[in-house]
Amino acid sequence: xxxxxxxxxxxxxxxxxxxxxxxxxxxxxxxxxxxxxxxxxxxxxxxxxxxxxxxxxxxxxxxxxxxxxxxxxxxxxxxxxxxxxxxxxxxxxxxxxxxxxxxxxxxxxxxxxxxxxxxxxxxxxxxxxxxxxxxxxxxxxxxxxxxxxxxxxxxxxxxxxxxxxxxxxxxxxxxxxxxxxxxxxxxxxxxxxxxxxxxxxxxxxxxxxxxxxxxxxxxxxxxxxxxxxxxxxxxxxxxxxxxxxxxxxxxxxxxxxxxxxxxxxxxxxxxxxxxxxxxxxxxxxxxxxxxxxxxxxxxx
Amino acid sequence: xxxxxxxxxxxxxxxxxxxxxxxxxxxxxxxxxxxxxxxxxxxxxxxxxxxxxxxxxxxxxxxxxxxxxxxxxxxxxxxxxxxxxxxxxxxxxxxxxxxxxxxxxxxxxxxxxxxxxxxxxxxxxxxxxxxxxxxxxxxxxxxxxxxxxxxxxxxxxxxxxxxxxxxxxxxxxxxxxxxxxxxxxxxxxxxxxxxxxxxxxxxxxxxxxxxxxxxxxxxxxxxxxxxxxxxxxxxxxxxxxxxxxxxxxxxxxxxxxxxxxxxxxxxxxxxxxxxxxxxxxxxxxxxxxxxxxxxxxxxxxxxxxxxxxxxxxxxxxxxxxxxxxxxxxxxxxxxxxxxxxxxxxxxxxxxxxxxxxxxxxxxxxxxxxxxxxxxxxxxxxxxxxxxxxxxxxxxxxxxxxxxxxxxxxxxxxxxxxxxxxxxxxxxxxxxxxx
Numbered sequence: 001x002x003x004x005x006x007x008x009x010x011x012x013x014x015x016x017x018x019x020x021x022x023x024x025x026x027x028x029x030x031x032x033x034x035x036x037x038x039x040x041x042x043x044x045x046x047x048x049x050x051x052x053x054x055x056x057x058x059x060x061x062x063x064x065x066x067x068x069x070x071x072x073x074x075x076x077x078x079x080x081x082x083x084x085x086x087x088x089x090x091x092x093x094x095x096x097x098x099x100x101x102x103x104x105x106x107x108x109x110x111x112x113x114x115x116x117x118x119x120x121x122x123x124x125x126x127x128x129x130x131x132x133x134x135x136x137x138x139x140x141x142x143x144x145x146x147x148x149x150x151x152x153x154x155x156x157x158x159x160x161x162x163x164x165x166x167x168x169x170x171x172x173x174x175x176x177x178x179x180x181x182x183x184x185x186x187x188x189x190x191x192x193x194x195x196x197x198x199x200x201x202x203x204x205x206x207x208x209x210x211x212x213x214x215x216x217x218x219x220x221x222x223x224x225x226x227x228x229x230x231x232x233x234x235x236x237x238x239x240x241x242x243x244x245x246x247x248x249x250x251x252x253x254x255x256x257x258x259x260x261x262x263x264x265x266x267x268x269x270x271x272x273x274x275x276x277x278x279x280x281x282x283x284x285x286x287x288x289x290x291x292x293x294x295x296x297x298x299x300x
Numbered sequence: 301x302x303x304x305x306x307x308x309x310x311x312x313x314x315x316x317x318x319x320x321x322x323x324x325x326x327x328x329x330x331x332x333x334x335x336x337x338x339x340x341x342x343x344x345x346x347x348x349x350x351x352x353x354x355x356x357x358x359x360x361x362x363x364x365x366x367x368x369x370x371x372x373x374x375x376x377x378x379x380x381x382x383x384x385x386x387x388x389x390x391x392x393x394x395x396x397x398x399x400x401x402x403x404x405x406x407x408x409x410x411x412x413x414x415x416x417x418x419x420x421x422x423x424x425x426x427x428x429x430x431x432x433x434x435x436x437x438x439x440x441x442x443x444x445x446x447x448x449x450x451x452x453x454x455x456x457x458x459x460x461x462x463x464x465x466x467x468x469x470x471x472x473x474x475x476x477x478x479x480x481x482x483x484x485x486x487x488x489x490x491x492x493x494x495x496x497x498x499x500x501x502x503x504x505x506x507x508x509x510x511x512x513x514x515x516x517x518x519x520x521x522x523x524x525x526x527x528x529x530x531x532x533x534x535x536x537x538x539x540x541x542x543x544x545x546x547x548x549x550x551x552x553x554x555x556x557x558x559x560x561x562x563x564x565x566x567x568x569x570x571x572x573x574x575x576x577x578x579x580x581x582x583x584x585x586x587x588x589x590x591x592x593x594x595x596x597x598x599x600x601x602x603x604x605x606x607x608x609x610x611x612x613x614x615x616x617x618x619x620x621x622x623x624x625x626x627x628x629x630x631x632x633x634x635x636x637x638x639x640x641x642x643x644x645x646x647x648x649x650x651x652x653x654x655x656x657x658x659x660x661x662x663x664x665x666x667x668x669x670x671x672x673x674x675x676x677x678x679x680x681x682x683x684x685x686x687x688x689x690x691x692x693x694x695x696x697x698x699x700x701x702x703x704x705x706x707x708x709x710x711x712x713x714x715x716x717x718x719x720x721x722x723x724x725x726x727x728x729x730x731x732x733x734x
């Protein structure tokens with residue numbers, strides 16, 4: 001694994017994270033891992049190093065990706081436990097690793113479905129819910145609640161044009177009533193709402209959530225306005241690493257605008273203090289920060 | 301000839317402005333026409349009569365069909381499917397994209413083809429950590445080669461076909477063999493000279509994994525492209541009908557320009573597509589450029605300049621058909637490498653007509669020599685064809701800088717090889733024709 005290969009993977013992950021939810025990215029990566037393994041022409045003595053290097057490269061990616069990191073760490077342990085690399089011929093090694101990867105995919109799907117079931121209970125008739133990112137769980141909970149006959153409205157806070165388009169598309173497909181508010185109308189938007197739903201990339205050991213860029217300011221404003229913020233994240237997103245070790249990417253670019261140019265720094269994700277979150281909903285139900293140590297996943 | 305000095309100076313001025321890109325091509329050509337009109341060297345009515353409307357209607361019709369197909373999302377769909385099909389293998393990227401580029405260039409214009417192919421090939425190669433330069437250059441070259449195969453593939457062919465009255469089938473049956481040979485040669489050269497770039501990736505798990513992520517990213521872009529399936533099918537049916545009518549021109553008697561424009565109007569009528577949206581995509585500057593050039597060359601022809609050049613330059617080479625054919629091919633090839641091949645072809649047509657009057661070489665061989673020279677010669681430098689300029693511009697916009705020398709190193713070898721293949725082919729055809 002060269003630095004160049006790591007940079008290529010990091011760049012691809014950043015592009016995917018921009019448009020897919022963390023769970024979707026994890027599914028894409030796990031399926032891609034199986035496809036790559038099936039297409040590999042390697043030798044018995046090389047495959048162990050190839051697989052270990054790739055898993056480590058994904059775990060070290062910038063940004064870190066949850067639940068993928070946790071699932072891959074589990075997969076690495078399972079491969080070791082099952083002694084996959086001792087199998088012969090090479091096809092058996094590949095098929096056994098793919099089977100274990102499938103199991104991780106099933107685990108992820110089951111965990112997500114459970115989280116949806118728990119999450120839908122937090123939507124009630126008459127709710128006016130603010131949504132600003134394309135977080136998969138959030139976007140799937142809303143149509144589920146609609147199917148269950150709940151009457152509520154969604155306030156789409158417009159930050160990133162592409163993400164707003166995706167949210168609007170999801171709302172229209174689900175037949176949900178929605179209103180789009182630009183971010184500079186945040187204070188008015190908050191006054192009209194009674195809940196704010198967010199998702200997270202990771203929940204870190206120092207009780208922070210790694211969220212989509214632009215989340216922290218809205219959470220802060222909601223907290224000041226005493227608007228309840230609900231964070232939906234499966235326990236697969238709990239990490240023993242702290243928020244400073246999340247490989248958040250900083251993009252530096254020169255922006256040119258009507259003859260003026262300036263350097264702009266953009267962070268790929270926001271760090272949100274869990275103290276500002278009113279309800280942290282997982283597939284195990286709502287949990288409080290003091291329950292984290294027991295749930296915290298082991299060292300990667 | 302005595303009153304030709306000003307038209308000659310105007311024509312040379314326009315040529316210099318076009319070659320060195322001093323102003324937009326259309327502006328250059330129409331400024332030349334405006335000067336001639338202001339000096340009463342040509343009237344408005346005479347100018348209109350000099351425009352070859354067969355060429356203009358053919359180009360307009362095809363541009364409308366292509367723009368409707370682009371709006372339908374067809375080209376995004378095609379490029380994503382090819383990307384998936386390559387599986388990230390560098391050799392497959394080269395070969396599959398080259399085949400698609402060549403076929404598309406044969407039936408659509410080359411600029412449209414590179415506009416479709418280059419962004420996806422840059423995305424694919426950059427995403428895999430490959431240098432996109434070689435791939436960009438290869439597709440620009442292949443688009444010029446593929447375009448040489450048909451009447452509608454490249455502007456020089458459209459002009460020759462319309463002005464001389466050669467049919468779609470005549471172009472296809474006479475040019476397909478040399479074009480296929482040149483295509484194989486170009487691919488072979490590109491592969492041999494860049495073997496390290498085209499190494500297989502199936503032994504590298506990280507690269508195989510990166511390909512999967514990349515394909516997913518590309519698929520997402522496609523999912524977010526507006527697809528109008530009804531328009532897509534309507535556009536394809538109209539394009540198919542147009543090609544079928546081009547091929548049956550000898551039976552139906554319908555000129556290609558009329559066919560293209562009729563099919564375009566039929567498509568607009570049945571699809572109900574927003575006409576303004578379609579017309580925005582039509583390359584009006586190109587149509588203006590063509591019209592202006594027709595007028596400028598027409599004036600030179602009326603003033604006897606073309607006849608003088610034909611008699612004093614081309615007639616001096618003797619009447620050996622092999623020599624005459626090779627001169628037209630190689631002069632066309634080399635000139636098109638450094639000059640825009642559209643004005644060159646428009647200028648050469650009356651010259652070749654005069655040569656043929658004095659030395660009737662059979663089977664339209666001189667026209668095939670001119671077509672092959674003008675189309676294949678455009679590969680010599682990055683300014684040799686519009687497709688090259690557009691491809692390099694797109695590459696630059698996507699962060700891949702291709703220099704004049706980068707292009708010429710590959711382009712000159714492929715052009716020389718192509719012209720040698722074309723020479724052998726034309727010599728063989730001449731041998732059987734005489």
